[in-house]
Amino acid sequence: MVEFYGTRIDNPLLLGTARYPSPSVLAASVKQSGVNVVTVSLRREAGANGVGQKFWDLIKALNVRVLPNTASCYTVKEAVITAQMAREVFATNWIKLEVIGHSDTLQPDVFSLVEAARILNEEGFEVFPYTTEDLVVADKLVQVGCQVLMPWGSPIGSGRGLSNPYGLRSLRAHFKDLTIVIDAGIGLPSHAAHAMELGCDAVLLNTAVAKAGNPVTMAMAFADAVAAGRMAYLAQPIEQTDMAHPSTPVIGKAFLA
Amino acid sequence: MRIILNGDQCEVTATTLAQILLEQGHKTDAIATAVNGVFVHKHRRAELFLKEGDRLEIVAPMQGG
Numbered sequence: 001m002v003e004f005y006g007t008r009i010d011n012p013l014l015l016g017t018a019r020y021p022s023p024s025v026l027a028a029s030v031k032q033s034g035v036n037v038v039t040v041s042l043r044r045e046a047g048a049n050g051v052g053q054k055f056w057d058l059i060k061a062l063n064v065r066v067l068p069n070t071a072s073c074y075t076v077k078e079a080v081i082t083a084q085m086a087r088e089v090f091a092t093n094w095i096k097l098e099v100i101g102h103s104d105t106l107q108p109d110v111f112s113l114v115e116a117a118r119i120l121n122e123e124g125f126e127v128f129p130y131t132t133e134d135l136v137v138a139d140k141l142v143q144v145g146c147q148v149l150m151p152w153g154s155p156i157g158s159g160r161g162l163s164n165p166y167g168l169r170s171l172r173a174h175f176k177d178l179t180i181v182i183d184a185g186i187g188l189p190s191h192a193a194h195a196m197e198l199g200c201d202a203v204l205l206n207t208a209v210a211k212a213g214n215p216v217t218m219a220m221a222f223a224d225a226v227a228a229g230r231m232a233y234l235a236q237p238i239e240q241t242d243m244a245h246p247s248t249p250v251i252g253k254a255f256l257a
Numbered sequence: 258m259r260i261i262l263n264g265d266q267c268e269v270t271a272t273t274l275a276q277i278l279l280e281q282g283h284k285t286d287a288i289a290t291a292v293n294g295v296f297v298h299k300h301r302r303a304e305l306f307l308k309e310g311d312r313l314e315i316v317a318p319m320q321g322g
Binding site: 040 | 263264283285287288289290291294295296298299314315316317318319320321322
């Protein structure tokens with residue numbers, strides 16, 4: 001269970017809808033993993049061939065919530081206009097706000113991100129900002145009205161897992177009441193479980209499922225991993241230590257030397 | 258008149274945004290529009306007249322991560 005702006009979602013795994021081998025594999029991946037939220041995007045409609053409408057019909061048939069994104073936007077203006085258009089097409093105030101600052105790493109431009117988030121929050125959007133684990137940036141996003149943070153695990157599509165677990169742990173500790181979603185860079189179910197074990201509330205991923213040899217099975221593996229990680233976090237994991245501690249009691253051991 | 262439609266030169270005979278969309282074959286609700294970098298709500302399309310050289314963007318749903 002995870003909550004986004006007052007809306008409760010059962011499954012803390014969120015899936016992207018891009019790069020699947022076919023629409024039917026996308027649909028099966030969503031259904032079999034029990035995902036409740038998928039991300040979608042907007043692009044120029046090349047003609048009156050209705051490709052966009054067909055994709056939208058497919059998504060609507062899945063009976064899930066959609067989280068539109070502002071992918072590939074590099075400026076505040078681009079991101080805000082894309083969000084406004086997405087709200088009209090997808091009929092939701094949710095927006096996954098991406099303002100990219102670096103084309104190689106797809107790292108967010110956090111300065112423009114905060115400004116775009118401010119504008120969109122004032123316009124009644126419920127903003128899911130794609131950000132870094134930077135505490136100061138997170139604080140600025142909260143100040144402009146964000147109740148959800150979406151720090152990257154590592155660069156989008158890289159599959160590298162969590163580059164900075166310490167930073168994510170700090171983020172969790174500083175923003176106890178915010179919903180934190182790891183977005184980007186997840187490659188394996190163990191990465192997703194790790195994020196959840198650190199106390200993150202949800203994980204959003206796309207490529208790791210869509211480009212797997214068997215996307216449907218991988219989606220199910222991720223759903224299980226996210227659930228296991230969440231359960232482990234709630235069960236309060238032990239602290240790590242540098243030295244060994246015998247698990248078998250030494251008291252009462254027979255003197256046999 | 259000539260406008261820039263999704264980045265390409267385009268000759269249109271209609272003048273309002275709503276008419277241009279119909280002329281271009283867009284009959285679906287699953288599109289959104291912006292003119293000269295400003296979002297145009299669907300309820301305003303019928304009253305918005307485009308001018309020579311205006312930049313019209315038409316977008317539709319697609320896959321995203």
